[in-house]
Amino acid sequence: MNELTISLKSGNKMPLYEQIYAYIKEEIRKGTLKSGEKLPSTRALCRHLEVSRSTVELAYEQLLSEGYIEAQPYRGYFVSQIDGLYQIIQPKTEGKQGEKRDEKKYAYDFTPNGVDLKSFPYNTWRKLSKECLVDDRAELFRLGCPQGEYGLRSAISSYLHQARGVNCAPEQIIVGAGNDYLLMLLCAALGNSHRVAIENPTYRQAYRLFVNLSYEVCTVDMDGKGMRSDGLEKSGADIAFVMPSHHYPLGTVMPIKRRMELLKWAEEAEGRYIIEDDYDSEFRYKGKPIPALQGYDRGDKVIYIGTFSKSIAPAIRMSYMVLPRPVLELYRLRCGFINSTVSKVDQLILQKFIEDGYYERHLNKTRALYRSRHDTLLAVLKELAPDIRISGENAGVHLLLHFRDGRSEAELIRKAAEKGVKVYGLSEYYVDEAKNHIKTGGGSREKNGSKETVILLGYANMNEEKIKEAVTLLGEAWKKTRA
Amino acid sequence: MNELTISLKSGNKMPLYEQIYAYIKEEIRKGTLKSGEKLPSTRALCRHLEVSRSTVELAYEQLLSEGYIEAQPYRGYFVSQIDGLYQIIQPKTEGKQGEKRDEKKYAYDFTPNGVDLKSFPYNTWRKLSKECLVDDRAELFRLGCPQGEYGLRSAISSYLHQARGVNCAPEQIIVGAGNDYLLMLLCAALGNSHRVAIENPTYRQAYRLFVNLSYEVCTVDMDGKGMRSDGLEKSGADIAFVMPSHHYPLGTVMPIKRRMELLKWAEEAEGRYIIEDDYDSEFRYKGKPIPALQGYDRGDKVIYIGTFSKSIAPAIRMSYMVLPRPVLELYRLRCGFINSTVSKVDQLILQKFIEDGYYERHLNKTRALYRSRHDTLLAVLKELAPDIRISGENAGVHLLLHFRDGRSEAELIRKAAEKGVKVYGLSEYYVDEAKNHIKTGGGSREKNGSKETVILLGYANMNEEKIKEAVTLLGEAWKKTRA
Numbered sequence: 017m018n019e020l021t022i023s024l025k026s027g028n029k030m031p032l033y034e035q036i037y038a039y040i041k042e043e044i045r046k047g048t049l050k051s052g053e054k055l056p057s058t059r060a061l062c063r064h065l066e067v068s069r070s071t072v073e074l075a076y077e078q079l080l081s082e083g084y085i086e087a088q089p090y091r092g093y094f095v096s097q098i099d100g101l102y103q104i105i106q107p108k109t110e111g112k113q114g115e116k117r118d119e120k121k122y123a124y125d126f127t128p129n130g131v132d133l134k135s136f137p138y139n140t141w142r143k144l145s146k147e148c149l150v151d152d153r154a155e156l157f158r159l160g161c162p163q164g165e166y167g168l169r170s171a172i173s174s175y176l177h178q179a180r181g182v183n184c185a186p187e188q189i190i191v192g193a194g195n196d197y198l199l200m201l202l203c204a205a206l207g208n209s210h211r212v213a214i215e216n217p218t219y220r221q222a223y224r225l226f227v228n229l230s231y232e233v234c235t236v237d238m239d240g241k242g243m244r245s246d247g248l249e250k251s252g253a254d255i256a257f258v259m260p261s262h263h264y265p266l267g268t269v270m271p272i273k274r275r276m277e278l279l280k281w282a283e284e285a286e287g288r289y290i291i292e293d294d295y296d297s298e299f300r301y302k303g304k305p306i307p308a309l310q311g312y313d314r315g316d317k318v319i320y321i322g323t324f325s326k327s328i329a330p331a332i333r334m335s336y337m338v339l340p341r342p343v344l345e346l347y348r349l350r351c352g353f354i355n356s357t358v359s360k361v362d363q364l365i366l367q368k369f370i371e372d373g374y375y376e377r378h379l380n381k382t383r384a385l386y387r388s389r390h391d392t393l394l395a396v397l398k399e400l401a402p403d404i405r406i407s408g409e410n411a412g413v414h415l416l417l418h419f420r421d422g423r424s425e426a427e428l429i430r431k432a433a434e435k436g437v438k439v440y441g442l443s444e445y446y447v448d449e450a451k452n453h454i455k456t457g458g459g460s461r462e463k464n465g466s467k468e469t470v471i472l473l474g475y476a477n478m479n480e481e482k483i484k485e486a487v488t489l490l491g492e493a494w495k496k497t498r499a
Numbered sequence: 500m501n502e503l504t505i506s507l508k509s510g511n512k513m514p515l516y517e518q519i520y521a522y523i524k525e526e527i528r529k530g531t532l533k534s535g536e537k538l539p540s541t542r543a544l545c546r547h548l549e550v551s552r553s554t555v556e557l558a559y560e561q562l563l564s565e566g567y568i569e570a571q572p573y574r575g576y577f578v579s580q581i582d583g584l585y586q587i588i589q590p591k592t593e594g595k596q597g598e599k600r601d602e603k604k605y606a607y608d609f610t611p612n613g614v615d616l617k618s619f620p621y622n623t624w625r626k627l628s629k630e631c632l633v634d635d636r637a638e639l640f641r642l643g644c645p646q647g648e649y650g651l652r653s654a655i656s657s658y659l660h661q662a663r664g665v666n667c668a669p670e671q672i673i674v675g676a677g678n679d680y681l682l683m684l685l686c687a688a689l690g691n692s693h694r695v696a697i698e699n700p701t702y703r704q705a706y707r708l709f710v711n712l713s714y715e716v717c718t719v720d721m722d723g724k725g726m727r728s729d730g731l732e733k734s735g736a737d738i739a740f741v742m743p744s745h746h747y748p749l750g751t752v753m754p755i756k757r758r759m760e761l762l763k764w765a766e767e768a769e770g771r772y773i774i775e776d777d778y779d780s781e782f783r784y785k786g787k788p789i790p791a792l793q794g795y796d797r798g799d800k801v802i803y804i805g806t807f808s809k810s811i812a813p814a815i816r817m818s819y820m821v822l823p824r825p826v827l828e829l830y831r832l833r834c835g836f837i838n839s840t841v842s843k844v845d846q847l848i849l850q851k852f853i854e855d856g857y858y859e860r861h862l863n864k865t866r867a868l869y870r871s872r873h874d875t876l877l878a879v880l881k882e883l884a885p886d887i888r889i890s891g892e893n894a895g896v897h898l899l900l901h902f903r904d905g906r907s908e909a910e911l912i913r914k915a916a917e918k919g920v921k922v923y924g925l926s927e928y929y930v931d932e933a934k935n936h937i938k939t940g941g942g943s944r945e946k947n948g949s950k951e952t953v954i955l956l957g958y959a960n961m962n963e964e965k966i967k968e969a970v971t972l973l974g975e976a977w978k979k980t981r982a
Contacts, residue, residue, distance in 0.1 A: 078786035083754020098756045133637040142632040149625045157812035193676045193840030204711050228833045271566020273581045303561035329640035331843040350711045357676030357840050360814040
């Protein structure tokens, strides 16, 4: 080939050299220009197209860098030998709708995962955000410490000591974008050749994560005090995942005796650890919050995980993990190079939020708000259905209703849905027990194992008025069937 | 025991009930109150302490919930049987200094990982940040889509199509807090029973991550065109990790022929994938950016990863991954429940930043800035040491100097350091080849395997003046030795 007739558009947004480049590339793709074929010299082509020689040279250089053509000394430019050049096919998009699942709209939703966003200290957050982004703070956009900024970790460490009885130095804290991420990071630090014991029911998100991170997972019997330590001993697990201060979803508080048994189990063998997920212990309506298990740990055995998603706002995406020294060493060795997942600006905002006392005030405010909703819900429930047993009502943002009249969970949920009220069944928190379940001999198994039907009602995201309306509807929904 | 003498302080910040609770708990911990011992009745204690009965009841309830005491019907309260109650020991803190490694201060640092933060569009970012945080946007603090917000993904999808030739729908994009996180997520989706082929030298961060995520990793020979496809074939790997548009640290561009060979390799067996790390292809100084490999992928084989850390600011912590359909399905199945690691506010800011054209302008500005530094560095280097071969100079933010005079890397680095200039050796990008290295028979091995010594100079974070000064110092540092 000696001539390439390209219709160049000088008014085009695309520079001339790029038009030449694009034309030739397309010809090669279509196969019109075949491999081994000689291209016109830059001198010939620039004369033919009436453009400057450097324009053609630029086009050829681009084709050279991408490997479409090759230069042979003293001979000129040739189309490269390329197999399997495909036409690019524009992929079909599912559209925004394609992603969303159809969700029935409910007038009332008792989700146990709700958070009241109206109480989110929007103005404070905005103010702090502005303060952080004052002039010449470009430093904030430089890469920070992989564990999170020291200032924030100090603030978290003090808070944890005061409010949760956790004993740790800022060096032991890793700040990360959410609990899921922290568990993934922990897996990278510990390796995944471990057997994890979990309770059943449990926080399914953690369960699925353990399974997907290729851990061996087994469920261990629990009683009214939490995970049974004899079951844990029998399980062969080397990691126990528990929520001692407020079990999710049952609301169980693990008493000090059981805690000591768990710590003893961990101390009996090297490499045994307890992961304490302290996800919402801030909210307790009777007395003080229950202190964390970590505070009793003398043997460097407890990995403590907490989050601001529950106590401030889900989209904050900031959680923290306190590592005992041996795990901290593993983390530094194997994950120390992994960059932080939280932006420095957000870390600074949160640090100020804690240090300036806003966090404590926000917690107090939210606690009062949730307490009032909690009290309302309890009162109307007791009025409407004094015979239903209620549990898990001293803490957190949901409670459990125990039915023993033989009606199934599905039926209760369906009847409520017909009235526009969404309620949740306990069964969805149970993990498949078929494999790897560690049964303990005698002892008091939790009643949930028996013929009871248990429904969860979360109240964080519903005001008193709505709670009253919704419970009235529930009364209608559930009473009729009984008749 | 029938009496507990507690010195209550009414002016104390701690409520009375909490003082009683704390006192009894401490007595149990110290062993002064022994297990099985009976506590005074609430009636007796309140009279003795001259407080209200409910105060004592509250204290007892807290002790009950934490399991320190037990209530026996008609008998009263007893200290529980608890083994191994420890004194809490406040851990020693390493202090802020303890964490930091001693780092020598250099007057000039040619780090290849630099980013010019002075060009960070601080005011725009702040303005957008303010705009996003206007009133009643509490919605922003609700948990978002695990893959990232749809709006941001649409903006990224358009940008990638225009600027990088990537073909994808927003549904295929996962936004995450940094490349490290995205690789961890990918591992959770694909499972870790894979063999990953990497180039050598390579981006060590990715290598270490693959190793720590328990992948089998092997290095494959590379030549001037990137990873050798015959080596890849021989390696037994099912995942190839490559940087086709701009290899780090060598700066190699993978020509179209090699790209097609890699795609062909992937298509030859089910489950084979190519991870394309397109980390800084925005910066190219000769012609247009090299299009992404993903754009040629017709067989759903390329997992594309890109980041805003390099092009905007490291602390932005936002990267994205484009998944081919089969991997997207695995992701949804195994990781769809994992919450997003990026805050919605940041996502919205970035979306506006792209949509309103700020990103393009910022890229143009940065490209011009880096180009000018690049040109200055090249000019002074050629003047000072015309005999040193330079490579990798057409793109990215660093170039490579090749020495063939027998001096070692350590010597060159040390001599530069003595003049206050920090330079980097290529050897630190090499992975240990002892195990799992796939050698290819003949062919042109890259010269880096031979007796050359290669030094990297990054120029992103150094202005023209400093570059000139530093190169003059390097000239002195490196010339004297030669005499």
